[in-house]
Amino acid sequence: MTEQPSAAAHAKTQADFAANLASVRERIARAELEAGRTPGSVRLLPVTKTVPSDRLRLAIAAGVEWLGENKVQEALQKSEELADLPHLKYSVIGHLQTNKAKYVARFAHEFQALDNLRQAQALQRRLEAEERTLDVFVQVNTSGEESKFGLDPDDTVAFVKQLPAFDRLQVKGLMTLAIFSTDQIAVRRCFQKLSALRDSVREINPDIKELSMGMSGDFELAIAEGATVVRVGQGIFGARALPDSHYWPGFAH
Structure with a gap:
């Protein structure tokens, strides 16, 4: 596999977004083919953090249907600004403080960073109040880096065993952030570890089938x-600029 650039050209028009999306989807399709995977078996989750709503409208017109957001309040604001587009789906992919659970329960379709019982309890309460359910992924720290959130791989099976108590949470899969490295063997090792864990937790819950792993620079390895599910931001929107002041302070990531 040849190394692919992680960032696309900065998209300014609907045509730019369409071209970038086509490029990413072509890469996904090629990776599926090389891996002997079923065509269309990988979902593209565009990572839209720091991208303002006016640019998102162009991306949506070009075919973006999911918005992957790291920060809950930024995602909430966008869900309000884009409320006239009811077909959009929102995935919260960053660490969640329990006091923000009420917002996730209100608008999100998916939460990919579940890694402790306090989160599960807070989401359960808020989802009951909203009369909603939420698809969730359990985040695992497969790289062992202290800077990353997520469960220790050795604690994952025990954690998943406790989740049936939270009937508003529909556990769909596992998520990880691979080590940030040019060493493809080290990166692949993170993905292999998550795949093996998924096979283990499926013995507890056969519905846990999904693996959310891989970003703009390494998603072929993940596939x-x-x-x-692959989470791609810069491959669609271009190199990420500093957050627009229109959004909440402290959202640089």
Whole structure:
């Protein structure tokens, strides 16, 4: 596999977004083929953090249907600004403080960073109040880096065993952030570890099928190791600028 650039050209028009999306989807399709995967088995989750709503409207017109957001309040604001587009789906992919659970329960379709019982309890309460359910992924720290959130791989099975108590949470899969490295063997090792864990937790809950792993610079490797969701930001929107002041302070990531 040849190394792919992680960032696309900065998209300014609907045509730019359409071209970038086509490029990413072509890469996904090629990776599926090389891995012997079923065509269309990998979902593209565009990562839209720091991208203002006016640019998002162009991306949506070009075919973006999911918005992946790291910060809950930024996602909430966008869900309000884009409320006239009811077909959009929102995935919260960053760490969640329990006092923000009420917002996730209100608008999100998916939460990909579940890694402790306090989060599960807070989401359960808020989802009951909203009369909603929420698809969730359990985040695992497969790289062992202290800077990353997520469960220790050795604690994952025990954690998943406790989740049936939270009937508003529909556990769909596992998520990880691979080590940030040019060493493809080290990156692949993170993905392999998550795939093996998924096989273990499926013995507890057969519905846990998904693997969210891989980003703009490494998603081909993730697909080769079984990813079913890849999270791509810069490959669609271009290199990320500093957050627009229109959004909440402290959202640089």
